[in-house]
Amino acid sequence: MSQQLETINYIDSSLYKKYDVKRGLRNSNGTGVLVGLTNIGAVEGYKIDENKNKVPIKGKLYYRGYEIQDLVKSYIAEDRFGFEEVTYLLIFGELPTKSQLNSFKEYISKKRELPPDFARDMILTTPSRSIMNKLARSVLALYCYDENPDDTSITNVLRQSIDLIGYFPALLAYAYQAKSSYFDNKTLHIRNPLPELSTAENILRMLRPHGKYTDLEAKCLDICLVLHAEHGGGNNSAFTIHLVSSSGTDTYSAISAGIGALKGPKHGGANIQVIKMIKDLKANVKDINDHKAVDEYLIKVLKKQANDKSGLIYGMGHAVYTLSDPRAVLLKGLAKKLAENTDHVDDYLLCEYIEERTEELYEQVHGTRKTMCANVDLYSGLVYTLLNIPHDIATPLFALARLSGWAAHRIEELSSGNKLIRPAYMSVAEKKEFVPLSKREPFSLKDFLNRTK
Incomplete structure (x- = not known):
């Protein structure tokens, strides 16, 4: 049956060239097809010369116009955590003052605790072998705990986005603990997040059996989160956020779709x-x-x-x-x-x-x-x-970090997109005459495969 399905869905690769299809939304020289504009992130990896050829260059990554290397070097030099500041930068478009950053961190800290009974009802009683699967399901479930889930005004989406950013360390840690206990027969360790700790510190504290970590470990994890927070609007998951958000759907549906995209081994699962x-x-x-x-x-x-x-x-x-x-x-x-x-x-x-x-x-x-x-x-x-981080946590940590960029891209799409994203697919199927049920020949997989060769 699988061979049958592969056969009827097969499309000759020559047809893509014939109709100039931009497979993977990429041009023939490997560059991406321009489908949108963004103020959030910029990725530079090559230049195009006068003959429209790609010229390799040293890569650069910008968050709201600031080079990632400058941001990371400042956090290392000042010996401080940077992920919360980068989150502020991506969402609000500017670097915060000290008081703005402290207020933002204080607001996020109030969102570290999950809604009452959420961990028990939505995570611990229904564990999954895949932490990414559980994250997507948990985000969708949080829709039910929101008194105003479908309001797509920028103010409400901002509130929902920051709520999710606050919740995510606990969602990730509890999903991992439930999976380890249920499927791997390990001891269940559930710790409440501490509001005074950074995102990186809370992750390590809730993941580890003993809850201990060094400052170097926490600062290293923080830099990882900073580097994974954003990568332009054209990467698969960010584009998914733009795509789904353009339909006018709710924040929880959009973010869970982004998680699903990142889960793939060709994207975040790499x-x-x-x-x-x-x-x-x-x-x-x-x-x-x-x-x-x-x-x-x-x-x-x-x-x-x-x-x-x-x-x-x-x-x-x-x-x-x-x-x-x-x-x-x-x-x-x-x-x-x-x-x-x-x-x-x-x-x-x-x-x-x-x-x-x-x-x-x-x-x-x-x-x-x-x-x-x-x-x-x-x-x-x-x-x-x-860092002794379990292997099945690697991609979920990517999702936790990228949530900051996704939130920014969703707000950008709702603010300036204003058009349903709908690319075209050309049908290359043969036209067929309808055959009444009584006159249809008995199906033979062997004959079918011979006809479609």
């Missing part, structure tokens, strides 16, 4: 794929410092003979960035510091070696040169591992 690949590499390479053996493994991966046989070295390459991913550059420094403090320098050096060798090995296997830089997933996977 960080887990990096972690799995490194685990498989270690299982098949006796000494990760043996570069020849690592090369042999990576070549097998590229030839679809190792790991998940996808032919992909996860953590390498990006749809926009060419010479470098600024998030990966910043995380690389963070990973090195963590590795040195946790005696895992060999793991850091392994990721660094994968970054250095992939482009050359790709050319060796495929015979063509392809510009590939390390993307954010290569080093975020290592950072999460060094």
Whole structure:
């Protein structure tokens, strides 16, 4: 039956070229099709020359016009948490004063506690093997706890967005604890979030059995959240937020749709794929410092003979960035510091070696040169591992961070979009004459498959 469905839904790839279809909303040179404008985030990874060719450049990422590197460096230099400030920046469009930031953090802190009995009724009694699935369901369930859920005025959507940003650490932690207890037979540890703690601190406190963490660990996780908070309007989940919001639907439906998009292994789920690949590499390479053996493994991966046989070295390459991913550059420094403090320098050096060798090995296997830089997933996977964060929390943490950007994009769409997003699909199906039920021939899968060859 599955083969039958694949056959009747097959579309000849030549038709896409014939009708100039922008598959994946991308042009033939790999650039994205321009479908909207945004003031929120900007991603720069290449330039277009006079011949309309892509010219690789060092990657840059901007939040409301501020370069991400400047933001992160300021948080490190001032030894303070930055995620709450970045959230304010993305939503309100400007950097807050000290008093504005304190007021914003105080407001969020009042939203750390979930509604009465929500954790018990919606999370603990109905656990899921997938934390992302549980996050999406929890967001949808919060609709029922909102006295004014369908009001799409900017004031109300702002209130709903900040509520969700406040709730998310508890949603994530409780979903993980429920899953661990129910499916993994681990002890259930439920702690209330503390209003005086940052987002990163509350996450570590509620995730860990002992509830303890170091300042370095919390600050490192905070930087991860900052780097994942926004990535322009064209990434899959942000575009999903724009798409769904353009229909006029409620905030909870829009955000849960964004979570569903991020859950996919081609989007937010890629960080887990990096972690799995490194685990498989270690299982098949006796000494990760043996570069020849690592090369042999990576070549097998590229030839679809190792790991998940996808032919992909996860953590390498990006749809926009060419010479470098600024998030990966910043995380690389963070990973090195963590590795040195946790005696895992060999793991850091392994990721660094994968970054250095992939482009050359790709050319060796495929015979063509392809510009590939390390993307954010290569080093975020290592950072999460060094922070002892469970692997199935990696993508949910991405969602928690990206919620800030999603909220900003939803408000932007409701403020300036004012048009239902509806791209066109051309039908290439044959026209058929209707056959009455009494005259239809008995269905034969074999005959059907022979007819459609």
